[in-house]
Amino acid sequence: MVLFNPKQYKDRNYPDERSAEIMKKTIEFFENKGLAKLKEDFHSREFTYDFAEFVKKERIFETLFLPKGYGEDPNQYYSTYRMFEFSEILGFYGSAYWYMFHVSTLGLDPVLLGDNEEAKHKAAAKLKENPLCAFGLSERAHGADIYSSEVKLYPQADGTYLAQGSKYYIGNGNLAGTVTVFGKMADTDEYVFFVVDSSHEKYECIQNVIAQNQMYVAEFALHDYPITEAEILSRGKKAWDDMLNTINICKFNIGSASIGICEHSLYETLNHAAKRNLFGxxxxxxxxxxxxxxxxxxRIIGMKLFGLRATDYLRAANPEDRRYLLFNPLMKMKVAIQGEQVMELLWDILAARGFEKDMYFEQAAVEIKGMPKLEGTKHVNMALIAKLIPNYIFNPKEYPEVPRMNGGQNDDFLFNQGPTKGYGKIQFHDYMPTFKALSHLPNVVVFMEQIEAFKEFLMGSGMDLMEQMKNFDFLYALGECFAMVPYAQLICESAKMEGISDDIMDSLFDVFVRDMSRYAMDLAMKQATNEKQQELCTKMYRKPVVNLERYNRIIKDEIYSLVDAYHMNP
Known part of the structure; x- marks a missing residue:
């Protein structure tokens, strides 16, 4: 079964007992808490102290966050697959719990990526007493403009430094034992990463910048906070690269959380609709x-299949294979936006019931909206994705086939990604053989025709396209069309590994064909699109091949068979 179901979690396969133990105990924590208490805490805006205590007691972040060579477990390893599964589980039960996890890994990774070996072991040990971490990057005046960071380290005569300045929108900033702060050296203006502790007297937690929420998203200030070389993690270009590479590792969590939110919401919606009788x-x-x-x-099946396969590419990455830098922002942006669309569809089924306070859906409908807005807006991530269009579409490269990577190996490369340069030179494996392997399915054939029409649009646009792509409105619409291709490609690859049936795959491409048509129409309507491009866009407008027998089988055998498959403990 591709979809996560807490009642059937014993069917999951893990490479070691510790991994299985973490997932099982986390599910038990939430099921023992029960839906009523989950919702009570949500409505009272109770900070997730109980989850923090559970994580500390079970030493979960130590196992999940630390790469090989750190912590007390001689068999320690860092696994993106394991992080994917844990993130999905937390999304399934509530974004506040997921957020505590997510910003903790964001906060710890600049230490693990940095140059200070002593600081790495110190931070690893600190997880035992306080597993919460925070990532001090954003500032109130600058938001996502990370070039303009104003937090400064001021050199002192004795060789130490004093940190001054404030950070804004920092999750866990109220309690984190390890707070990594991105700033600049006051005398040279070079970038620097350093670490502080929220319990220090020179650290002021000013406020929670969001209201009526379980999460604590802090504004904090450093008032001549003393810093020595022992707290400095990296400097200059290395600090800049560590900041971006931290986001590369962690924004993957956003897609998996969205999957969990949608899975729980689907079960709840099915259970309601199957028992609701209207007009006979x-x-x-x-x-x-x-x-x-x-x-x-x-859409949920597609999200999950894509996430599983994208996980493989993150784990297989190396200096010669950086394809993950396309699949990662797709996981962050495309999967999260798919989640928003799923929730709107389910809400049309639940209608007013979706507002009611005893439903998980009531909180999920609010929480799903935040996912695409985290770790860079959808436009920022689409700008990254669009840079890869030429090489992906027109300049493939041969790579060894990447297997399903759910084993116990350490993801070495993620903590040694190197300089963040050469992005536009990344090449990808040829996507067409993946689709041709499913060319016996009518909707895959239609989708392949849409890809050819998209290639014709790119070639027919000529040099005008480079200038048009400076317009973010146009670029985003173009990127939506392009993103469908690698998204569908990885879903096909994953489906082969998971043994997904032809009925399901043809159904997924029914949705993809309609999506590509809609994105093409949106591109045609943009102010920057010229008349020739409008005409070329029309070649992408296609209707999926209708097969009512297949459609009815999916409804009856796949979807409605999930009725009562899962109810959260009351």
Missing amino acids: KYVTEFAHIQQLFFDSWC
Whole structure:
């Protein structure tokens, strides 16, 4: 079963007992807490102290966050696959718990990526007494403009430094034992990463910048906070690279959290609709409801398959294979936006019930909206993705095939990614053989025709395209069309590994064909699109091949078979 179901978690395979133990105990923590208490804490905006205590007691962040060579476990390793699974579980139960986890790994990774070996072991040991970490990057005046960081380290006569300045929108900034801070040296203006502790007297937690929420997103200030060389993690270009590489590692969590949110919401919506009788029919019998369930279920399956396969490419990355730098922002942006779309579809089924306080859905509908806004806006991530269009579409390269990588190996390269340069030179394996292997499915054939039409659009646009792509509105619409290709490609690769049926794959491409048509129409309507490009866009407008027998099988055998498959403990 591709979808996560806490009641069937014993069916998951892990390379070691410790990994299985973490997942099982985390599920038990939430199921023992129960839905009523989960919602009570959500409505009272109770900070997730209980989860922090659970993580500390079970030493979960030590196992998940630390790469080989750190911590007390001689078998310690860092696994993106394990992080994917844990992030999905937390999303399934609530974004506040996921956020505590997510910003902790963001906060710790600049230490692990840095040059200060002593600081790495010190931070690893500190996880035992306080597992919460924080990533001090954003500032109130500058937001995502990280070039303009104003926090400064001022050199002192004795060779130490005093840190001054404030950071804004910093998760866990109220309690974190390890707070990594990105700033500049006051005398040279070079970038620097250093570490502080939120319990220090020179650290002021000013406020929680968001209201009515379980999460603590801090504004904090450093008032002549004393810093020695022991607290400095990296300087100059290395500090800059460590900041971007930290985000590369951690923004992957956003997609997996979105998957978990959607999975729980799907179960809840199915359970409600199957028992709701209106006008002499159960809600699940109405044609429009079946279409809504079909589209939402297909999107969730696609999200999960993509996430599993993208995980493989992160784990297999090396200096000669950096394909993960496309699949990672797709996981962050594309999967998270798919999650928003799924929730809108499910809400049309639940209708007013989706507002009710006893439903998980009530909080999920709010929390899903935050996912695409974290770790760079969708436009920033799309700008990264769009830079890779020429090499992906027109300049493939041969690579050894990447297997499913869910074993116990350490993800060495993620903590040694090196300089953040040469992005536009990254090459990818040829996508067409992946689609041709499924060319017996009619909707895959239609999608392949849309890809050819997209290539014709790119070639027919000529040099005008380079100038047009400076317009973010145009660039985003173009990127939406392009992103469908690697997104669908990795889903196909993953489906082969997971043994997904032809019925399901043809159904997924029913959705993809419609999406590509919609994105192409949006591109055609942009102010910057010229008349020739408008005409070329029309070649991408296609209707999926209708197969009612296949559609009805998916509804009955795949989707409606999930009714009552999962109810959270009350």
